[in-house]
Amino acid sequence: MLVEPEHEAKLRAFVDYARRSVKAFWALLVASLVLCLGGTLLSLAWAPAIWAVPAGLLLTWMLVAYPFATPETIRAMGIRRSVILARVGAGMMFVLAVATVLLALRAD
Numbered sequence: 001m002l003v004e005p006e007h008e009a010k011l012r013a014f015v016d017y018a019r020r021s022v023k024a025f026w027a028l029l030v031a032s033l034v035l036c037l038g039g040t041l042l043s044l045a046w047a048p049a050i051w052a053v054p055a056g057l058l059l060t061w062m063l064v065a066y067p068f069a070t071p072e073t074i075r076a077m078g079i080r081r082s083v084i085l086a087r088v089g090a091g092m093m094f095v096l097a098v099a100t101v102l103l104a105l106r107a108d
Contacts, residue, residue, distance in 0.1 A: 014079060021066050028062040056097020063090035 003011050032055045039051020067090075069082035077085065 011079065018068060021068075025062065025066045025068065028058060028066075032058040032062065053097050053101050056093055056100075060090045060094040060097070063087065063093070 035051055035055040035058065039055070042051070063086050067083040067086035069077075069086050073082045073085065
């Protein structure tokens, strides 16, 4: 990857952060999926929507703390813009998680 000399230190710091954070990223992703599946498997009608909040919050926090994008996105947009895109996506996921719960509670 080509980078201007004045940005090389930031790139190296981000790459080091990404390498150190891979295990935590995957652990949080699996935990949020377990929350979603656990809520879905419960027999109560409102349970999946209620479980969407902790899973949505966990995913939101994960994407803000670990804003990693796909290599294709990084090639197309650059690292800085892909990090911004990941964090915007996290905000949208949070709004959807809250909206899901509010709609489920309203239906009862």
